[in-house]
Amino acid sequence: MSNEELDSQLSAMFDDELPATECELLARRLARDEQLRGRWGRYAAIGACIRGEHGVRLSAPLASKVSAALTQEAAARAAPATDRRKPGITWVTSLAGLATAAAVAAIAILWIRAQGPVLVAQSQSGPVPNLAAQTKMAPSTPVTATPPGAEQSAGQVAAALTRPRPSREPDSYVVPLAVPQGPALVPPTELANYIVAHSVYSGPLMRRNALSALVGEDAAAPQVITLQPIDATVVTGK
Amino acid sequence: MTADASDLSLVQRVQHGDRGAFDVLVLKYQHKVVKLVMRYVRNPAEAEDIAQDAFIKAYRALPQFRGDSAFYTWLYRIAINTAKNAVVARDRNPVDFDLDMTNNEESYEMQGRLKDSETPEALVLTDEIRTTVNAAIANLPDDLRTAIVLRELEGLSYEEIAATMDCPVGTVRSRIFRAREAIDSRLREVFEGGLGRAEEIG
Numbered sequence: 001m002s003n004e005e006l007d008s009q010l011s012a013m014f015d016d017e018l019p020a021t022e023c024e025l026l027a028r029r030l031a032r033d034e035q036l037r038g039r040w041g042r043y044a045a046i047g048a049c050i051r052g053e054h055g056v057r058l059s060a061p062l063a064s065k066v067s068a069a070l071t072q073e074a075a076a077r078a079a080p081a082t083d084r085r086k087p088g089i090t091w092v093t094s095l096a097g098l099a100t101a102a103a104v105a106a107i108a109i110l111w112i113r114a115q116g117p118v119l120v121a122q123s124q125s126g127p128v129p130n131l132a133a134q135t136k137m138a139p140s141t142p143v144t145a146t147p148p149g150a151e152q153s154a155g156q157v158a159a160a161l162t163r164p165r166p167s168r169e170p171d172s173y174v175v176p177l178a179v180p181q182g183p184a185l186v187p188p189t190e191l192a193n194y195i196v197a198h199s200v201y202s203g204p205l206m207r208r209n210a211l212s213a214l215v216g217e218d219a220a221a222p223q224v225i226t227l228q229p230i231d232a233t234v235v236t237g238k
Numbered sequence: 239m240t241a242d243a244s245d246l247s248l249v250q251r252v253q254h255g256d257r258g259a260f261d262v263l264v265l266k267y268q269h270k271v272v273k274l275v276m277r278y279v280r281n282p283a284e285a286e287d288i289a290q291d292a293f294i295k296a297y298r299a300l301p302q303f304r305g306d307s308a309f310y311t312w313l314y315r316i317a318i319n320t321a322k323n324a325v326v327a328r329d330r331n332p333v334d335f336d337l338d339m340t341n342n343e344e345s346y347e348m349q350g351r352l353k354d355s356e357t358p359e360a361l362v363l364t365d366e367i368r369t370t371v372n373a374a375i376a377n378l379p380d381d382l383r384t385a386i387v388l389r390e391l392e393g394l395s396y397e398e399i400a401a402t403m404d405c406p407v408g409t410v411r412s413r414i415f416r417a418r419e420a421i422d423s424r425l426r427e428v429f430e431g432g433l434g435r436a437e438e439i440g
Contacts, residue, residue, distance in 0.1 A: 011415035013244040014266065015389060017396045020243040027247040031258030039422065041265040046421050048269035049371040050390040062272070062286055063264040066293045070257065073294075 010036065014043050102201075113191060245309035252300050260300070264293050267310060271317045278321035288324045292317040366428070374424040378417055385410055386417035 006026075012018040013026050030036050041063070245266075251259035271292060275285040296316050303312060375383055381403070388394045388402060396414075400407045 007419065008412065008415045011418050012396075012411050015396065015414065016242055016244050017411060018244055020247065023244045023247040024250075027244070027251050027259060027262070028256075030262050031248075031251055031256050037258075037262060037265065040262060042422050042425060043418055044266050044269060045367065046371055046418060046425075047390040048273075049368050050375070050387065053269045053273045062268040062290060062293075063261055065290050066264050066297075067257070067261055069290065069294055070260070070297055 006036075007039065010039060011043065014040065109191065109195065113195075242308045242310075246305055249300065249303060249305070249309055252297070253303075260297055263309070263313075267313060268293075270310075271313065274314060274317050275321045278318075278325055284324070284328075285321075288321050289317065291324070292320040295320060367425070370425055370428045371421055374421040375417075378420055382413050382417040382420070385413035386421075389414050 009018055009022060009026055010030070013023055013030075018026065030040060245263065248259045248263050252263070268289065271289045272282075272285050275288045275292070276282070279285050279288065292313070296313050299316070303309070375386070378386070384403060385399055388399045389396075394402065396407045396410045399410045399414075403410065
């Protein structure tokens with residue numbers, strides 16, 4: 001399209017005498033083309049001059065002011081919009097926090113599970129009124145699960161570990177072969193059920209680790225357990 | 239041909255987020271809106287401020303504009319309401335001056351000065367533009383001059399001008415365009431640099 005044809009269209013559009021389809025195309029160009037808009041503004045000034053309107057200028061101070069005001073307004077609106085994104089970020093943050101908490105809980109359960117035999121062995125010596133006090137007295141050299149002043153054979157330990165499980169534990173599709181007795185923090189069957197039931201919500205790696213730990217421990221259950229020295233700070237958390 | 243099609247196409251662009259299209263509408267109607275507002279307020283600076291407010295209100299309300307009426311009718315209604323509200327607000331809150339200013343004559347003089355936005359430079363520029371445009375129109379061939387005056391001064395449509403001048407509508411379109419081009423080129427000669435320089439002067 002030649003410039004003259006374009007300007008002719010612009011003049012007709014200014015007078016609302018251009019077909020709608022051509023208007024759409026020209027409006028798009030007019031909104032982008034500064035030079036064309038300048039010509040449009042001069043056409044308006046010429047008309048205002050002919051009509052004897054007040055304060056005709058070739059420049060467009062009013063249009064500039066309106067444009068500046070609208071830009072300022074849009075910028076002001078954009079700032080709260082940035083703030084509005086914060087809830088989204090908070091949501092992601094809380095989700096990440098939840099995932100972290102779940103991971104910590106899973107690690108804690110695995111740790112308790114790993115420490116289970118120790119607690120069982122301790123429980124065989126009777127009630128533990130003060131675990132912290134007991135751990136303070138623990139020798140620094142490795143000790144066996146035998147209570148002080150009494151000798152226990154490996155067979156006795158195995159028998160104790162393979163004792164029938166108490167009736168308070170629910171039936172389950174996952175029951176460890178060896179169910180340790182005594183006042184464990186969490187009953188093993190419940191713990192196993194809990195891990196299996198909730199493994200569907202954990203990540204693949206975590207799920208595999210948890211289930212491997214269960215299976216591995218089940219296989220090793222009948223063995224005689226040798227206790228390692230207990231770190232008081234780990235048990236009591238102090 | 240659809241009446242108001244050019245405005246509607248620009249309005250639709252604005253509604254789709256094209257701010258440049260709104261600038262085009264402001265350029266087209268700014269003089270008319272200021273002239274309209276000046277029926278309510280005599281002061282040109284105040285009229286310009288009110289016109290600016292009216293355009294901003296129109297921009298905000300444009301998403302709700304459905305094209306039931308012509309855009310300029312809708313815009314004029316906003317401008318009139320804005321002007322009326324501004325007059326009411328001004329009457330409620332008259333401008334306060336320094337209490338030390340006891341001389342009433344001095345106070346009126348100050349008020350006049352504060353409200354006068356028509357700087358000498360702006361007035362000279364407006365006069366210069368008017369002189370240039372009038373001279374350019376005077377130099378136009380009769381058919382071009384008649385066409386542009388019927389269009390801009392009398393507000394006739396191309397069809398009405400064609401009937402008046404007894405020529406095809408296409409010829410009217412061409413005549414009006416050529417008249418504008420002649421005046422515009424004269425304006426550009428006088429105000430070299432066009433819009434930018436004129437803005438500096440004004």
